[in-house]
Amino acid sequence: MTSPHRWRLDRQVSVGLLVAVALQAATALLWAGRASARIDDLRQRLDAQAPVAERLARLEAQADATRASLARIESKLDAQ
Numbered sequence: 001m002t003s004p005h006r007w008r009l010d011r012q013v014s015v016g017l018l019v020a021v022a023l024q025a026a027t028a029l030l031w032a033g034r035a036s037a038r039i040d041d042l043r044q045r046l047d048a049q050a051p052v053a054e055r056l057a058r059l060e061a062q063a064d065a066t067r068a069s070l071a072r073i074e075s076k077l078d079a080q
């Protein structure tokens with residue numbers, strides 16, 4: 001079953017197609033570069049916030065210890 005309208009590749013490529021493909025490739029490269037810059041910025045922010053998270057954890061532990069001390073003091077005052 002051969003049809004008279006077979007698919008075939010033509011060796012001619014229009015200038016418009018070449019320009020469109022080049023622009024699309026350039027746009028993809030620019031987008032990838034911006035995405036990489038955003039990822040680097042987020043990594044720097046994350047690294048900067050690591051000490052803050054550690055300090056927050058220490059403050060939470062200190063607050064828990066303070067609450068426990070306050071509960072002991074209140075229980076001693078109530079016992080009197």
